[in-house]
Amino acid sequence: MDDHLDNLKKSYQLDIESAKTLGELDKLFLELFGKNGKITLFPKNFSKLEKSELKVVGPLFNQTKKSLESAIEERREEIKLSGFKKILEEPLGLRTVNSAALKKIKTKKRQGHMHLVTQFEEEIIRAFAKLGFSQFESPQIDSDDYNFEKLNIPENHPARDLWDTLYIESGGKSLESSEKITPGKLLLRTHTSNSQMRIMEKMKPPFRQMILGRCYRYENVDARHEHTFEQFEIVYVDKGLSMANLLYLSEYFFQAIFGYDVKARLKPKYYPFVEPGAGVDGLCIFCKGKGCKVCGGVGWLELAGAGMIHPTVLRNGGIDPDVYSGIAWGFGLGRMLMVREGIEDVRLFNSGDLKFLNKY
Numbered sequence: 001m002d003d004h005l006d007n008l009k010k011s012y013q014l015d016i017e018s019a020k021t022l023g024e025l026d027k028l029f030l031e032l033f034g035k036n037g038k039i040t041l042f043p044k045n046f047s048k049l050e051k052s053e054l055k056v057v058g059p060l061f062n063q064t065k066k067s068l069e070s071a072i073e074e075r076r077e078e079i080k081l082s083g084f085k086k087i088l089e090e091p092l093g094l095r096t097v098n099s100a101a102l103k104k105i106k107t108k109k110r111q112g113h114m115h116l117v118t119q120f121e122e123e124i125i126r127a128f129a130k131l132g133f134s135q136f137e138s139p140q141i142d143s144d145d146y147n148f149e150k151l152n153i154p155e156n157h158p159a160r161d162l163w164d165t166l167y168i169e170s171g172g173k174s175l176e177s178s179e180k181i182t183p184g185k186l187l188l189r190t191h192t193s194n195s196q197m198r199i200m201e202k203m204k205p206p207f208r209q210m211i212l213g214r215c216y217r218y219e220n221v222d223a224r225h226e227h228t229f230e231q232f233e234i235v236y237v238d239k240g241l242s243m244a245n246l247l248y249l250s251e252y253f254f255q256a257i258f259g260y261d262v263k264a265r266l267k268p269k270y271y272p273f274v275e276p277g278a279g280v281d282g283l284c285i286f287c288k289g290k291g292c293k294v295c296g297g298v299g300w301l302e303l304a305g306a307g308m309i310h311p312t313v314l315r316n317g318g319i320d321p322d323v324y325s326g327i328a329w330g331f332g333l334g335r336m337l338m339v340r341e342g343i344e345d346v347r348l349f350n351s352g353d354l355k356f357l358n359k360y
């Protein structure tokens, strides 16, 4: 039996050493260690042995098993390594892509890219980040408190008519418009200005924040109105800010996104959370001030809304209006893009119309 083991070891060791592929090695491994392998079945003969014989054969068997196992493992590593070496030693020319063959493979042209509005968002963020503004996130579902009340728009204020608000069902009951609006009532934010109070509560002035995001209104949808749209807004609080800073920011931004010397002008406009409030016009990019169909012969287009943050709002946010002043400045992305790209229907942005979207 000792001889048998010895022969088994010698013959398999030769086979293992001369194996050239991992497949050949696997085959040898199965012959020895598989379910009916020679090593697996070998201990069956032990019962026929005398105790004295077993004392010799037992350890010999274990030794044979171990040495065959490690011989296979060693050879496996050698084969793997030689494979790598082969690749490394190959002349580079042989590994270059066969471009003629590749051309024959038909691939579908992929058209995917970022949505027009998303691309625009990145442009805006880049422009204001250069001036030290950082992004602030506020919830799209918010309370009446943050959306209106604290922004100097109390329940009975006539300004609430400016926003047709979508209120959220509470406790399974939908809210009727006749119901009394309580400060805690939930709604879909009607403007990004719901961030103003949150920023003031979280940060100590001076600060420069920008907010970008979706807003919702209960609108009849047409070519110029959408129920879901994107707004951008900056909230800038520091000592000594004035309308001059506001005008500068407006011109800086128009020039950043329209790419040439667009002048800006301010005209009085009412928003309850600013004082004074301003409509921000940009020189018409189509006629450059001469007057055309787009600007209705005026030479200017209203592009943004802004103002100095109302002292009451600053006070609500814990900021002393005698020490600090603030600028709020914002616009709707759709409107601005429509002007820049000559898009006539605001509904196209949310349409999923690939023919339209792939143009940008």
Ligand SMILES: [Zn+2]
Residues within 6 Å of the ligand: 284, 285, 286, 287, 288, 289, 290, 291, 292, 293, 294, 295, 296, 297, 299, 300
């Ligand atoms: Zn014009």
